[in-house]
Amino acid sequence: MLKAKNRLGIVFFPAYDWAISPTHPEREERLLYTQDQLQEEGVFDIEGITEHKPDVAQPDDVSRVHFCIPNVLAVTTESHMISAGGAIKAARLVMEGAADKAFALVRPPGHHAMKVVHGSRGFCSINIEAVMIEHIREHYGQKRIAIVDTDCHHGDGTQDIYWHDPNTLFISIHQDGRTLYPGTGFIEDSGGPNARNKTINIPLPPETCDEGFIQVIDNVVLPILADFKPDLVVNSAGQDNHYSDPITNMKFTAQGYALLNHKLNPHIAVLEGGYSIQGALPYVNCGIALAMAGLDFSALREPDYDPVWLKQDKSVTERITQVSAKILEQYFGPAQSRQFEPGTFVTREKDIFYDTDMISEHQRELVMVCCDCAGLIVVKTSSTVNSPAVCIEVPLGACDRCRDEGIRLLEEARKDGDYRHIKFINRRDKIYLP
C-alpha cells in the first residue's frame, strides 16, 4: 500500500457548471478526465493525501490585490471567487499545518490578470496566486515568497502585480514571447527600480522537451531560489507545455512535469492553463500530485508516449544553454549602479489588450523610488469600457514617506474630481477603498 512521504492536501474544484462560453477551451469538462484519472488511480485513497473543499474568497481578498474597475463584483463571477478561494484553502492547509504541501486543482485560472482589472484577459479575471499570497501575508505575517510559473504562456499578470515587490521573486518559464501569446516575458524584463532581479523571465524556444525544462530548473531556477531564500515556494502549474496541447508548441511530458515538480519542491501548486484535456491534463495532474506527495511516479506515462519523437533537438539545447547563461549573468553578474533618485517617481506607460473580453486599456504607472519599502504606486488608467480611474497603493510594510504621500495623493484626487473612479489600497493600515 502506498503512503505519502509528504502529507498532501488537494483542493479539487472542477466547476462543472461554469464556462467562459459554450465552445471556449476554458469550459465545463476541462477537469473531467483529470477527475476520472485521479479517481481511477485511487489517488485520494493514498494514506497522507486528502481532498478538500475550496473556501470562497471574500471581496476583501480581491481588493487588497487588485484595482477592479468599476468594482470587484463587475469583473468577477462566483466561479472566480471559488477558484481564488481554492488557492486560499490550499495555503491555509499548509500555513496551519494540516498538510505539508497543497495542490489547488481549480479553475478558472488567474496568471494573466494584472494589478488593474477592467475585464478578462487570457481566460483570467483575478490573479488567484496573488490573491492567495496576499491572503497569506495578511493573516500569517510578511513572508518572502517565490512564484515559479511553469505555464507555457508568460505569466504577465503575476509579473505586473509583483514588478515592484522586493519580497516576491517571480520566475516565469514559458515559450518565447515572439512565438506565443501574450508576446512578453523577455530576459531583460527583470523588475522595477525597487525590485531589481526579482522578476526572472526564462523564454524557451518552441519544441523544448523534458531535457530542456530540467536543464533550466537545475542550472537557473534552483540556484536563484537558493540565493533568494524564500519562506514559501509556489508553483503556478500550467500544463500547456505538454506535447499534446492544442495551442502551444512545446514537447513536455507528464513524466517531465512530475520530475520538474519533484526538483522544484514547492509548498503549494496552483493549476493554471492547459487545454489538452484528454491527452495531457489527466496524466500531468496525476504526476504533479504524486511528485508533491513524494511518491514514485516512474510508471506514469501518457498512453501515446513516444521517447524517440520526444527527444530534444540539438539546436534547441544550444539555444537554452545561451538563454540560461544570459539570465545567470544578469542575476549573479556585477550589479548595475542605481539609476534612480530615491523619493522621485519612475513612470511606465502601458497599453493592455483584454483578448477574452475585447477591451483596450491605457495606463500610466508611477512608482516612488524607495530604499525603505516597496514604494508607493500610482496608476492612472482608462479603457474602452471604463472612464478614467486613479489607483493608489501603499505597499505592505510601507515607510512613513510612502504612506503619507499616498494619503496626500488620495485627498488631492478627491478634491480635483478628475477621475470617475478612485481606488486606494493601504496595506500598511489595512484600509481598502475598492
Next chain:
Amino acid sequence: MFMRIGLDVGGTHTDAVLVGKEGIVSSSKVVTEHDDLLNSVLSALREILGNVDPKRIEAITLSTTLTTNALLEEKADQVGVIVSSGPGIDPAYHRIGDAYFVVDGSIDHRGEERKPLDRRQLEEAVASCREQGIRAYAVATKFSTRNPSHELQMESIIDRDADVITAGNRLSGGLNLPRRINTAYFNSAVWRIFNEFAYAVAEGISELGLSAPINVLKADGGTMTFAASRNVPVQSILSGPAASIMGIAALCEIDRDAVVLDIGGTSTDIAVFAAGSPLIEREGISLHSRPTLVRSLKTESIAVGGDSILRISSGKVTVGPDRSGPCMAAGGNRPALLDALNIAGETAFGDVEASRRGISDLALKAGSSSGEIAGEAIDKAVQAITAAVRSMIDETNERPLYTVHELLHADKIVPSRLFIIGGPAVAFSRSLSQAFALETTVPKLHGVANAIGAALTRSTMDIELFADTEREVLLVPRLSVQKSIGRNYSLEDARLAAEQYLLASVEAADAADVQVVEASTFNMMHGSRMAGRNIRVRSQIKPGLLQSYLNSVRSSC
C-alpha cells in the same frame, strides 16, 4: 395477514423478529454458535415462528457478520489476483494476497484500448495459480467500467481453472482501480464460505416449511436477492451496522438531521442522518484497512462502551479502550463504565453493590470520593462520544463539491435530535442528552432494532450509465449492458433509460422509488468542433423501509 422475518446473525447474538402489519409478533435472541451457524439460525427462527403458519411469511431478510468474521479469522480462500493497468501508478503497489500478478494491457479513460492484453503473461499467471491449487480468482483492469473487454478476456481464459472468478466491472460502476482490485479479491475470498452457509440456510428454511423469498441486507441499507448474494457475497460484509441504522429509522420517524448512537459493551457506533436519510460512505467501506467499492452507510466506531475498563492513571480516571469481560455489576472483576453509571444513579443495573465496591477501590487509589470518580468517568466517556460525533459531522460538511451551485448552496448538517439504542442506552441517555443539548429518544424496542431493520428494509439497486455519443456507445457496467446509441442521444434519454434498467432489475419497485443521484452532460470538443457528448447518470432505488409496516412499529419509539 402478511408478516416478515428479520434475522441478524451477529458476532455474539443471533436476533430474529417477526413483524406483522399490527406490530411485532415475536422476537428472539440466541447465542451465536460460530461452529454451527445454521443451528443458531434455525433455533432463532423456531422461537419466533411458534405456531404461525409459514405461508403467512412474505419475506425473510438476513443480515450477517459471517463474511466479515471469515476475513478476520483468516478462514477465507486464497485468491489468484490478476491485474492489468497500463501506465500510471505502478500496480505493484496495489498487491493484495499471496498470488498477485500484473499483466500488460492498457485501456484509457475514454474506454479505448491503447495496448492489447498480453495473453502469454496471463496464461503464465494462471499456470502458477494452478500449481498452487488456487480455484478462486479476481480480475481487475484499469478503466474496466468504461470498457470491460480485458476483464472479459481474462475470465474466458481462466474459466476452466476456477470455481469462482470475480471481475471488477461487475461489482460497481465506480472508478478506482485499487478499490476494484480489493473488492474483487474480498468477493472471491469469502465466496466459498458464504455459499456453503447460504446453501445450509436455504435448506434449513425450507425444512421449517418457509417458502418466502430470502433477501440479504447490504452494508448500504439496501438488499439483494439471495440468488444475487451468492455471486457478490462481498456486498453482505458489514451489514450489521446497516441493520441497526435501518432499525432505528423503522422504529422512529426521523425526518431531519439527527445523530444515532448504538452503545454496546465494547464500543459505540455512530451514524448521522441528513434530512431524514442516513449518510453513505462516498466511495465504499474499508476492510482490513483496504478501501473497497462496497457502498455502505457511514458509521464511525469508537472504543467506549458499558464494559470499558476504568483505571486510575496519575490521579485521573481513564476509560477503556479495552474491555475485560463484563462490568462488575454483571459479575465481572474489574470496574467498568456501567459500574460508574450505577454509582452516579443513572441506572440500577445488576449487582449495584458490586459496582460500589469496584468504584470505591478506584476512589481510594485516586484519593477521591466514589461519586467524583463515577462523575469523572462518565464525563470522559461523554466527551469522547461528543467529540467523535462532532468530527464526523465536520468531515461531512467539509466534503468536496464540484459545481459552483452546490458549493454556494449546499446545506450543512445541523442535528436536532439524538437517538440512542443498545444495551446501556437508557443509562447513558441523561448525560448524553445534556452534553449534546438535543431532544433525546431511546426507542422501546431498541434491543432488537437490528432485526427489525432487516425485516422492514425494502429491495434496492443502483446503477451508473455512461453514454458517449462520439463513440456511439452506452454502458451500464453493473448490469453488463453495452449497446450502441445514436449521435443525438440526450441526457433526458439517459435518465429514462437508467430508470427503465432499474425497474426491470428490481421486483416491486415503482418509478416513485427511483432517484437520480447524479446527472451530467459534457460537450466534447476537438479544437472548436463539437465531437459529441459525454453523458453520465447515476440512479438508484432509494434505500428505504416498507411504509405499510411502519405504523405498527412506530408506536414503540
